[in-house]
Amino acid sequence: xxxxxxxxxxxxxxxxxxxxxxxxxxxxxxxxxxxxxxxxxxxxxxxxxxxxxxxxxxxxxxxxxxxxxxxxxxxxxxxxxxxxxxxxxxxxxxxxxxxxxxxxxxxxxxxxxxxxxxxxxxxxxxxxxxxxxxxxxxxxxxxxxxxxxxxxxxxxxxxxxxxxxxxxxxxxxxxxxxxxxxxxxxxxxxxxxxxxxxxxxxxxxxxxxxx
Numbered sequence: 001x002x003x004x005x006x007x008x009x010x011x012x013x014x015x016x017x018x019x020x021x022x023x024x025x026x027x028x029x030x031x032x033x034x035x036x037x038x039x040x041x042x043x044x045x046x047x048x049x050x051x052x053x054x055x056x057x058x059x060x061x062x063x064x065x066x067x068x069x070x071x072x073x074x075x076x077x078x079x080x081x082x083x084x085x086x087x088x089x090x091x092x093x094x095x096x097x098x099x100x101x102x103x104x105x106x107x108x109x110x111x112x113x114x115x116x117x118x119x120x121x122x123x124x125x126x127x128x129x130x131x132x133x134x135x136x137x138x139x140x141x142x143x144x145x146x147x148x149x150x151x152x153x154x155x156x157x158x159x160x161x162x163x164x165x166x167x168x169x170x171x172x173x174x175x176x177x178x179x180x181x182x183x184x185x186x187x188x189x190x191x192x193x194x195x196x197x198x199x200x201x202x203x204x205x206x207x208x209x210x211x
Contacts, residue, residue: 001054001058001062004054005051005054005117006123008051008054009051009117009121010126010127012044012047013127013128013134014130014134015043015044015134016044016131017134017138017188017190017199018134018138019042019157019158020042020158021041021042021158022041023039023040024039027039035191036100037100039100039103040103043158045107045110048110048113048114049110052113052116052117055116055120085108085109085112088105088108125210129210131206132203132207135200135203136203138190138196139200141189142186142196145162145186145187145188146184149184151163151187158189159187159189160187164182169182169184170185170187170192172185188200
């Protein structure tokens with residue numbers, strides 16, 4: 001069980017940059033697709049839930065002394081996370097779109113669960129290494145997109161198509177002799193170039209930390 005958790009956590013770290021998902025219901029505003037209103041189940045969501053269930057079972061059946069209420073009461077970080085979760089849970093009741101609010105609440109729970117999985121793993125350098133490998137593939141994909149000025153779609157990798165000619169694509173626009181030139185920004189494996197850029201920045205900091 002411990003070995004399965006270890007390998008599963010490395011696999012999760014590798015897959016984190018990728019957006020493979022099942023689109024349950026496509027959200028729309030004025031009959032146009034809306035990412036924010038879309039209901040989705042990501043592959044990494046399923047993997048996190050599976051690993052958390054195994055981790056909890058491991059605590060209950062093999063580490064009962066570490067799963068006591070007293071252990072959590074002394075942990076201030078856990079109490080702060082619990083307060084944050086409770087406030088988010090309460091906010092669902094006055095949210096205009098309760099389904100979307102519930103989906104984001106579940107993601108908050110999974111994010112805390114992911115933090116716990118990483119904290120419990122002794123070999124954190126391995127986790128970082130696998131995460132960086134996943135980011136490196138995404139980085140090369142981003143370079144390809146800039147070089148070819150096109151982002152291809154692939155449902156198994158969670159990639160959407162982006163063309164600088166079409167409106168809605170994230171571009172840098174400049175003018176030469178009065179003519180507009182639209183230069184496609186890199187998406188990598190992410191939904192937005194800003195998220196891609198932040199992921200790359202985090203990757204650089206983690207790589208520096210490893211060295």
